[in-house]
Ligand SMILES: Cc1cc2nc3c(=O)[nH]c(=O)nc-3n(C[C@H](O)[C@H](O)[C@H](O)COP(=O)(O)OP(=O)(O)OC[C@H]3O[C@@H](n4cnc5c(N)ncnc54)[C@H](O)[C@@H]3O)c2cc1C
Ligand SMILES: Cc1cc2nc3c(=O)[nH]c(=O)nc-3n(C[C@H](O)[C@H](O)[C@H](O)COP(=O)(O)OP(=O)(O)OC[C@H]3O[C@@H](n4cnc5c(N)ncnc54)[C@H](O)[C@@H]3O)c2cc1C
Ligand code: SF4
Ligand code: SF4
């Protein structure tokens with residue numbers, strides 16, 4: 001330890017750059033954009049870390065990954081030790097290392113970041129996870145069987161994490177997933193070029209090795225309700241992690257024209273159904289020459305970049321506020337710009353025009369200016385009267401947000417719901433108003449992030465375990 | 476994997492299959508549908524639950540071969556398996572004792588009408604069935620329909636069987652004969668133009684008419700919005716809010732336009748399929 005306390009450590013001001021596929025090339029393919037660090041770069045980047053005593057970076061991570069500890073192990077080339085350290089807190093490092101909004105989380109609080117660029121914590125996390133995947137993941141230990149059965153509804157990051165933790169504690173876990181593959185948004189939403197599906201599937205294979213059973217094609221609320229799972233199928237507890245899958249539309253005239261997609265439809269056709277491989281794969285998608293994507297979040301960036309890859313000549317982000325307010329990750333905005341995505345800020349559509357066949361042929365928009373700050377503290381966009389103009393587009397993707405799918409909330413007796421149809425759950429425990437039923441992830445918080453969903457799954461697993469042990473003690 | 480237990484060829488382009496799907500069979504009700512995917516590269520397509528056997532854990536499908544996926548499905552045999560099969564989806568039919576109801580099935584629409592007619596009969600309604608097809612060769616399930624209808628009228632567009640005329644012609648005759656006030660409800664399922672024509676007719680008489688819509692779909696759980704349709708001026712999702720709606724409120728023109736969204740690609744998929752599988756699966760018909 002004395003060694004790392006050397007007072008005059010040489011500071012390298014910038015992150016080691018992430019190797020990327022060339023923007024011109026990559027805008028035409030679905031291969032991963034960010035290629036990952038090699039061992040030498042990872043070690044060099046890890047050496048930038050100051051090993052701060054107070055570990056401010058950890059406070060920025062929603063699951064408090066032991067950041068300095070794992071980085072130290074990377075610097076020492078003990079990659080196996082490093083990934084083990086990460087996994088003590090984070091069950092999906094290959095995913096989080098790629099998609100976490102690090103600039104608002106761990107890296108935001110990094111001491112180095114005050115004067116220079118922060119340590120590339122996310123990239124290092126990804127490096128360790130990829131290193132492990134390349135080696136073949138070692139089977140994890142599980143506690144002796146408890147005899148309890150837990151149902152996990154939904155296989156997004158919340159459900160996957162909850163299931164893994166419960167299985168390790170010795171419970172018999174069955175995941176019910178509505179779609180034909182597990183993974184939730186990681187499979188159907190986030191594109192291949194940002195999160196390769198093999199990475200997600202590798203995590204799911206690990207879960208199966210822990211003994212978790214995954215039943216796909218199983219819509220809870222349809223083939224059975226949560227109550228039936230508990231009363232008829234003998235599940236002792238249920239975790240609901242059904243996400244926020246319901247698309248919001250603008251409710252403007254012309255929105256049901258052909259060529260108007262929700263981001264969910266656009267991305268599901270492309271990612272889950274692999275429409276970019278049509279006609280070798282059966283599911284079609286159609287993008288025109290000029291695509292407008294409405295919204296400014298990660299989902300909008302993903303849609304706009306996907307549109308280019310599907311052959312659109314122009315792909316526009318149409319956003320009500322200004323560049324500063326874009327909710328998408330900074331890195332993804334940069335990637336999008338590099339690939340040629342264009343931005344129409346302070347602009348919002350008022351109606352969509354269709355041709356005689358019902359296909360989009362244009363979009364009327366209003367220009368906005370920023371007024372007084374609103375409840376969220378951001379300056380409210382106000383329309384400029386008489387500023388109407390028509391954008392020449394033939395495809396529109398609506399990416400203005402999602403709300404929880406009401407299927408499980410509506411079919412479960414005694415579940416308290418929030419104003420937006422979300423399930424109310426105690427953030428400390430994941431407990432809902434219904435005994436034995438826990439919930440977490442986007443279905444509780446509304447559309448949020450992978451790491452928050454994961455953290456919620458982890459917390460709920462802990463409480464479910466306590467609940468079951470209590471039940472055992474009482475019987 | 477979901478096994479095909481039985482296959483019947485009802486007409487050269489209409490096939491019936493019994494699929495082993497116990498989870499679906501246990502809970503399904505009249506008016507609901509499933510979504511299937513034949514193989515890994517396949518698309519998800521919705522098909523109505525035409526019949527079910529809770530004890531045996533089976534679902535009966537009847538489908539018309541109209542494109543790549545249905546043709547490929549039709550080429551499978553008993554003993555083969557389907558990769559994905561999810562359901563029961565959609566809101567079940569609203570069943571209660573209405574009085575006299577007319578159930579109209581056009582073409583392959585007879586299959587989805589059957590379980591609803593049966594449920595309506597069991598609920599104590601007087602069920603009048605009308606079934607029609609383009610020609611005799613495409614007619615199926617007349618016997619099954621007869622079992623669940625108190626009266627059954629059969630017609631063919633070309634007059635090759637029983638009588639000549641569209642289902643709407645028969646519908647009009649029945650309404651005129653019984654008097655519009657004696658008919659509580661009409662249920663019409665079939666090709667979009669047929670449902671539209673039935674609704675235009677019953678609107679004149681002011682008879683409540685329920686239709687089952689066949690919009691494009693992907694997930695079937697309310698996630699993608701691909702199935703949206705305007706009903707009574709509001710956007711609804713066919714997969715979760717439907718598939719049944721008040722036919723007098725449906726914007727059929729919009730539905731028809733949206734259904735045609737991928738016409739060109741569907742044609743391409745067919746050509747690609749035929750050139751890959753040669754004559755083998757009957758792709759050319
Ligand atoms: C396009 C896109 C890009 C994103 N990019 C990022 C990013 O870069 N970084 C980041 O941190 N976050 C990102 N997010 C957000 C992040 O993906 C979500 O917050 C996270 O996936 C939520 O996890 P979850 O487990 O709560 O739900 P989900 O991932 O939504 O999973 C829910 C699962 O439940 C299933 N389900 C739903 N209803 C039922 C039912 N009745 N029965 C059975 N199964 C059911 C669904 O099919 C789904 O598989 C993005 C989201 C999208 C859509
Ligand atoms: C709720 C519902 C229940 C249905 N029940 C039946 C049934 O019991 N029997 C039956 O024969 N048909 C039924 N259909 C229609 C059936 O889904 C389509 O015929 C089938 O998807 C065509 O696929 P294809 O690849 O063979 O043909 P394609 O050449 O791809 O398409 C032919 C036409 O079918 C429609 N279609 C294509 N893809 C889809 C899709 N993913 N979802 C919905 N429609 C699509 C389009 O209008 C298209 O123009 C139902 C549709 C819905 C929505
Ligand atoms: S999980 Fe996310 S926030 Fe936490 S350390 Fe890893 S990248 Fe940073
Ligand atoms: S704050 Fe930054 S420099 Fe300090 S320990 Fe964490 S990662 Fe290393």
Ligand code: FES
Nearest residue numbers: 695697699700714
């Ligand atoms: S089919 Fe996706 S929402 Fe209805």
Ligand SMILES: [Mg+2]
Nearest residue numbers: 542543544741
């Ligand atoms: Mg098709």
